[in-house]
Amino acid sequence: MNTVLKIRRFFLAPLLAPLLALLLIIPGGCDLFHLSLADYLQDNTDYPPLAYVYVAVSSGDNANSGWTRSSPVKTLGRALDIWAAQGSAGAEIMLLEDIPPTYAEASASGLIDFSELLSTRPGITAVTLTGSGSGKTLNNGAIPNRSVVRINIPGKTITLQSLTITGGRGTPGGGIYVNNGSKLTIRDGVLVRDNETNTLGGGIYVDTIGAQITMSGGIVSGNRAPSPGSGSGGGIYVGPNGGFTMESGAIKNNEADKNGGGIYITGNAYIRQGDIGSPGEGNKAGFGAGIYMGPSGVLELGSPGGNNPYPRIQYNLSASSGGGVALDNGAKVIFHHGTIRNNNGSSRGGGVHIVNGELDMRGGAVTGNTAVAGQGIMVENAGTLKMSLNARALDPANPVYLSGVNRYITIGDFTGSYISGIAVVTTNGYLAGGVTPIIFGSPTQLSTYYLYFNVDGRGFGTSLDSNGRLL
Numbered sequence: 001m002n003t004v005l006k007i008r009r010f011f012l013a014p015l016l017a018p019l020l021a022l023l024l025i026i027p028g029g030c031d032l033f034h035l036s037l038a039d040y041l042q043d044n045t046d047y048p049p050l051a052y053v054y055v056a057v058s059s060g061d062n063a064n065s066g067w068t069r070s071s072p073v074k075t076l077g078r079a080l081d082i083w084a085a086q087g088s089a090g091a092e093i094m095l096l097e098d099i100p101p102t103y104a105e106a107s108a109s110g111l112i113d114f115s116e117l118l119s120t121r122p123g124i125t126a127v128t129l130t131g132s133g134s135g136k137t138l139n140n141g142a143i144p145n146r147s148v149v150r151i152n153i154p155g156k157t158i159t160l161q162s163l164t165i166t167g168g169r170g171t172p173g174g175g176i177y178v179n180n181g182s183k184l185t186i187r188d189g190v191l192v193r194d195n196e197t198n199t200l201g202g203g204i205y206v207d208t209i210g211a212q213i214t215m216s217g218g219i220v221s222g223n224r225a226p227s228p229g230s231g232s233g234g235g236i237y238v239g240p241n242g243g244f245t246m247e248s249g250a251i252k253n254n255e256a257d258k259n260g261g262g263i264y265i266t267g268n269a270y271i272r273q274g275d276i277g278s279p280g281e282g283n284k285a286g287f288g289a290g291i292y293m294g295p296s297g298v299l300e301l302g303s304p305g306g307n308n309p310y311p312r313i314q315y316n317l318s319a320s321s322g323g324g325v326a327l328d329n330g331a332k333v334i335f336h337h338g339t340i341r342n343n344n345g346s347s348r349g350g351g352v353h354i355v356n357g358e359l360d361m362r363g364g365a366v367t368g369n370t371a372v373a374g375q376g377i378m379v380e381n382a383g384t385l386k387m388s389l390n391a392r393a394l395d396p397a398n399p400v401y402l403s404g405v406n407r408y409i410t411i412g413d414f415t416g417s418y419i420s421g422i423a424v425v426t427t428n429g430y431l432a433g434g435v436t437p438i439i440f441g442s443p444t445q446l447s448t449y450y451l452y453f454n455v456d457g458r459g460f461g462t463s464l465d466s467n468g469r470l471l
Contacts, residue, residue, distance in 0.1 A: 043298030052130070053079040054095040057103060060096075069132075072096055075105055076112065076129075080121050089118075090126040101141030109170070110150025110177070111140045118156050125155060131162040135189050140167035147177040148195065154210070160218075162189035172197050172237065173205030174223060186249070188217035196224045200237040200264070203254060207239025207267070215246045215274070221281070223254045230259040232292070233264030233359035234283060237428070240296065244269040246311070251283040259326070260292030261285030261316060269299045271338075273310045282315035282343070288326030290316035290343060293357060295329040302336030306439035307363060311338045319347040321378065323369060335361045345371035345378070351398060352376070354383030361386060367398055374401030 053066040053073065060074035066082050073079055076093060082355045083091035099111065107113040131137075136244065140148045147170030151158050160443055168175035183409030184206075186192075194201045203223035206213045213236070225231030235254035238244045251262045261283030262276045265271070276283065276290045283289050290313045293299060301311055313324045323343030327333060332353075340351045350369030352359055354377065359418065366376045376398030379385050385400065 008158045009109065019388050037384060049126065052092045053082050054096055055079050056096040057099055058097055077105055077117055077121075080117060080124055080127070083390065084121055084123050086163045090128070091124050092128050092130070094132050094168055095136040095163075096132050098139065099129070099136040101139060101143055106146070107150070108146065109152075110147050111138060111143075111168075112148065113150045114182075115150055115152040115169045115180075117221075118153055126157045126159070128159040128161070131164075131189070133162075135162040135164060135191075137164040137166060139164075140169065140195075142167050142196075142220075143184050144169050145171050145352040147175060148172045149176045149184075151182040151184060152177065152179045154261075157183040157185070159185040160263070161187035161313055163191075165190070165192045166194050168195035168197075170195075170197060170201075170205070172200040174202045176204040176207040177201075178204070178211050178213055178242075179208050181208060181410075183212045183214075185214045185216060186218040190218035191219045192218070193222045196226065197216065197342075198225075198227045199232045199432075200225065200231075200239075202231075202256070204236045205233070205239070206237070206242035206244060209241045211239075211241070211373040212243040212245070212282055212302040213238075215249045217247075218249045219252045220252045225256040226260075228257050232259040232285075234261045236263045238263065238265045238267045238269055238297070240266045242267040246271045246274050248273045250275045250278060252278045253281060254283045256285040259285055259287050259294070261289045264288075264293065264294065265299055266294035266300040267297060269297070271299065271301050271311045274312075276311065276313045277343070280316055282317050282412065284317050284319070286319045287328075288322040288341075289345075290314075291323045291326070292322070293325065293327045293331030293333060295331070298334075299332070299333040300334045300336065302338045302364065304336055306337045308337055309339045311367075313338070313340045314342050317344045318346050318349075321345050321371070322353035323349065323371065324366075325359075326353045326355070327359060327383070328355045329357070331357040333357070333359050333413055335359065335364045339364065340366045341368045343369045345369065345374070347372045348374050348380075348401075349378035353378045354385060355380060356382040358384040358386065369398055386400045395443075408413065 033145065054069050055074070055076060056072040057074060060072040062074050062078040064071035064073050066073040066079055073082070079090055079093045097268045101111065103111055120410050138148050141148055146168070148165045148168040154425035170177050174197035175192045176184065195203050201223040203220045204213060220235045223235050225234045225292050234256035235251045236244065237260070245265070255261050258265070285292065291299070324340040325333060326349065343350055345351070345353060347394070348371055350371035351366040353374070359377070369375050370425070377385060377400045379400065
């Protein structure tokens with residue numbers, strides 16, 4: 001008995017016809033391949049392709065197969081049902097047309113609400129949504145209190161590529177809302193633009209344990225959180241339990257009335273590459289125009305062992321202070337490599353403003369920033385700056401400015417697990433009667449770097465007594 005080799009008839013049969021004819025005239029040919037031509041010709045199974053189910057929201061028909069561009073279905077729900085019928089946990093869907101504000105499956109909270117779409121299709125755990133050609137637009141049309149994309153269901157992973165997300169007004173999460181342990185990946189060709197919220201996350205909002213956003217491309221631009229005194233995270237808001245990773249892409253030209261024009265981070269974040277701001281398209285906020293680090297937030301810039309100018313935090317403008325990065329309420333930034341440059345901190349901290357947090361600078365550069373005080377880095381109140389000799393923050397035009405209660409500033413050796421040659425600048429540990437600075441561990445290093453630090457308007461280096469106290 002011959003074994004049947006099943007072939008995807010619609011796509012492959014015309015190409016295999018000459019081969020099958022050849023096998024008929026070669027003695028033992030069919031036995032060699034265990035193929036019965038009669039069985040093949042009698043096999044009428046409609047085998048699906050391996051690529052996409054196609055959706056066209058105006059011209060499609062849910063009675064269509066969905067497996068070809070010429071027979072698209074009308075709704076995402078029907079496309080998911082087709083994949084579920086194949087026993088697949090993943091769904092690859094291609095949009096052939098834009099999705100308008102009047103889309104039939106929209107919920108009150110989301111134009112594309114994966115929370116509802118996947119709650120009734122539990123077998124589908126991952127969805128990739130792709131715009132055909134040069135991309136397609138998902139337009140919420142500024143309908144109040146509705147995000148463009150909403151993902152609020154645990155254990156689901158959504159990937160977006162070649163799509164424009166616009167017109168969102170979610171509260172929170174103007175453009176995209178990710179919560180409840182969901183995961184979102186943004187790839188090349190995605191543009192999150194011109195969305196707005198009256199709370200947090202004009203472009204994107206992510207929070208709760210396990211919720212994660214990854215940017216491996218794409219642009220977040222022109223989004224706003226304009227509410228006076230409260231709007232934060234113009235581009236992206238990362239809540240205390242949320243996670244954010246940026247491998248590439250750009251976050252630029254976003255605005256928040258209060259904190260974090262580009263990104264507001266109170267959870268865990270990793271920015272490996274990409275740009276936060278660009279020439280003529282910097283992010284804007286009252287405090288922390290490029291990035292605001294809030295309560296207990298932890299951010300890594302670059303990667304351990306790396307050494308290149310990316311990521312770049314650049315051309316951002318603060319109305320108050322912290323042009324590039326602002327750290328407050330116990331937040332921490334570990335700076336491996338990258339550049340903080342050409343930011344404007346208005347009054348204080350052109351590059352970085354550390355109010356109550358820690359900048360652990362193991363590499364990277366802070367250069368070309370502007371402010372009234374602390375053009376490079378401003379350290380005050382309970383702020384801490386740790387700087388290794390690989391860090392390139394120090395240039396005369398971008399000094400580190402130290403400001404603390406009664407000028408009691410301590411600059412001392414770091415006693416942790418670091419190699420020698422670490423400087424720690426902190427406004428903690430005030431000492432009665434003066435300051436005891438110990439910089440870089442040797443007078444030679446001190447004389448090299450003294451020009452670049454400023455304590456409440458007074459440089460130090462030549463103004464140390466024999467005990468190392470500031471005169």
